[in-house]
Amino acid sequence: MKKSKLVMVGNGMAGVRTIEELLKVAPELYDITVFGAEPHPNYNRILLSPVLAGEQTLDEIVLNSWDWYKDKHITLHAGKKVVEVDRIRRVVRAEDGTEEGYDRLLMCTGSNPFILPVPGKDLKGVIAYRDIADTNEMIAASEKYKKAVVIGGGLLGLEAANGLMLRGMDVSVVHVMPTLMERQLDSVAGKLLQKSLEERGLTFLMGAQTRELVGGPGIDGEPGRVTAIRFKDGTEVATDLVVMAVGIRPNTELAEKMRLHCNKGIVVNDTMQTVTDARIYSVGECAAHRGIAYGLVAPLFEQAKVAANHLAQLGIGRYTGSLTSTKLKVTGIDLFSAGEFMGGEGTEEIVMSDPFGGVYKKLVIRDDKLIGACLYGDTVDGSYYFKLLRDGRSVGDIRDKLMFGESNIGDAGHEGHNKAAAMPMEAEVCGCNGVTKGTICKAIKEKGLFTLDEVRKHTKASASCGSCTGLVEQLLMATAGGDYSATPKLKAMCGCTDHGHQAVRDAIRNNRLMTIADTFKFMEWRTPNGCASCRPAVNYYLIST
Incomplete structure (x- = not known):
């Protein structure tokens, strides 16, 4: 049977995730062609900051290598910007003249940075x-x-x-x-x-x-x-x-030229089809669903799954929007917010503030339900609070313990120093990729994983924004036990140092190091603030050693 032709405009994270999901459920349905304006394979845009800081290389943030496209029989036109789409003839044309016909078109043009309209904005530098x-x-x-x-x-x-x-x-x-x-x-x-x-x-x-x-x-x-x-x-x-x-703005230049309806983005319905043309789908930062264009990874990946389902002609699944939370790591400082964290009339606030220790937590309650949370410095319970917020359950019975997190509610026998170990198996650890604790622990046990890179490869946990890296590390330590310490001694903890995990643990124990800063200084870290990989690991060793 002759395959249908699927063309994707854009080679970013949301679009390629759609292709990955499609290949899981309908690997033989389409001949797939991808146009990417950048001369690179799909990479993790979120991790450009560690590259800038010298903590990672560009090669390390590639999500899908050149070989991946080849192995999946996907034609990739990298470095070729699409400038025209003929919806009547169903042909896509790049600025160098490259043309591809399509039966289905996936628009993933992403967003453009907003440039302040001030004099001098076009200067060099x-x-x-x-x-x-x-x-x-x-x-x-x-x-x-x-x-x-x-x-x-x-x-x-x-x-x-x-x-x-x-x-x-x-x-x-x-x-x-x-x-x-x-x-x-x-x-x-x-x-x-x-x-x-x-x-x-x-x-x-x-x-x-x-x-x-x-x-x-x-x-x-x-x-x-x-x-x-x-x-x-x-x-x-x-x-x-x-x-x-x-800030950013949805990139709708091509869509508008194609006469697709745009309003705060390319307008799509609950199946991620454009409201103008049922043959054309759109996901990512360029898509506007129910008046919202999302800029966070988690909702974009949810959109990808729905779009893939309908491209596969399975006809099930609807995207109805996302209740979003923001879990970030800014220069080594963990941040989390969700819901109505600003509070306001008719709400109550439970606040814990320790400026010296660098920890601040605010929980906002209305009618005995958690409706918002803002965490600074300690975000390990962010997923738990988000689940309470999403479920809309009453917190009246646990209000006195709510501030102290999930591990302090219920069974007092939980290990206080490893909150990840106290999380239920169904708890979501990686919000970007929807990976639960159970999925991670199962992969560690069944596949014999004992490094963070291996867990990322097999589960995608911590592979996107990296803010859940600390939790994944804790699960790895708790589940792999002695095997975790068996990581080859020559393998460096990260790009910030040549020291391995065991060497760091020994240094902390033998020299009675008390803080992350002391450890980095003593072991002559290359980057003063460490990175998303080493900071949570060193912090864990400091509390557990």
Whole structure:
């Protein structure tokens, strides 16, 4: 039987996840062709920050290698931007003239960074932070210049600032709001984050409004390069590099040219089909479902599963929207928020604040139900709170213990030092990929896994944003037991050090090291703040050794 032709425009995480899900249920249904504007295979965009910081390489963040496309018999046109789609003839054309016909089309054009419309935005040295090319340009600039300004105090801006600082630049962060990450954190947590980052060497200009970017000869005489940022109050800050990280917008340029209905994104229904053309589907940051364009990985992967189901002609499954939570790691600091974490009229707040210890927790309750949570510094119970919020169950009977997390509710015999061990098997550990504790533990036991990389490979847990890495490490330690310590001694814990796990444990025990900072200093860590792999592991060894 002749196969139908499926063409995907875009080669990002949401689109390729759709292809992966499709191949699971209907591997022989389509001849698949993928167009990617970037000259790379599918990579984890979320992990560009560790690449910028020198903690990982570009090769390490590739999700689907060149060989994967070849093995799956997928035609990949990398580095070829699609500029036209003829919906009548059902033909896709790239700017170099490459054409492919389709029976079904999957639009995964993602999003574009928003560039402030200020004078000087086109100067050399003014860039966004969105892809590998941006990351490479920032790394190159750090080797040549000394001063950088990052506009935007959200997650991306802070990660860019931290990475440039670790590369030796003097970095100032400009943020128009009074507190950092105001969409994910309340004001208390935002100020705690700012204080911590200031202690690490970042400078913040809060409430500052950019008026223009000033150009002139660069330090080496290069003409037309940004030399300063000027604010509305007339003040200036000298700089050699400006990184704009002020948000993203769904990339609908091609869709609009195709006359697909767009409103805050490419409008799709509950089967992820465009409302304009039933042959065309759309998932990811470019898609608008019920008026919402999602920018988090977890809902995009949910969309991918539904789209794959319908592309496979199974005709079941609907995407009805996502209740989202945000679990992030910003420069080594764990953050979590979900629901109505700001509180407000008719709500009650339970708050625990330990500024010295770097821990802040706020739970918001209405009518005896948890409706919001904001966690700073200790997020291990984020999944538990999110489940309570999602289930809408009453918390009246556990209210007095709620702040102390799942391991302190019910059976007092739970191990306090390893909260992951106390989680029920059905609890979700990796929100991005929907991986439960039971799935991870089963894989560790049945497949004999004893490294984090192996768990990521077999379950995808911790393979996307990385914020659940600490929990996965704890599960690995608790489940593999002695086998975990049997990791080859020559295998380094991560790119920050040449030391293996056992060497770190021995150093902590033998030298009575008390803090992560002490450990990094004693063992001469390459990066002062560590990374998403080593920080939680070292923290665990400190508490358990």
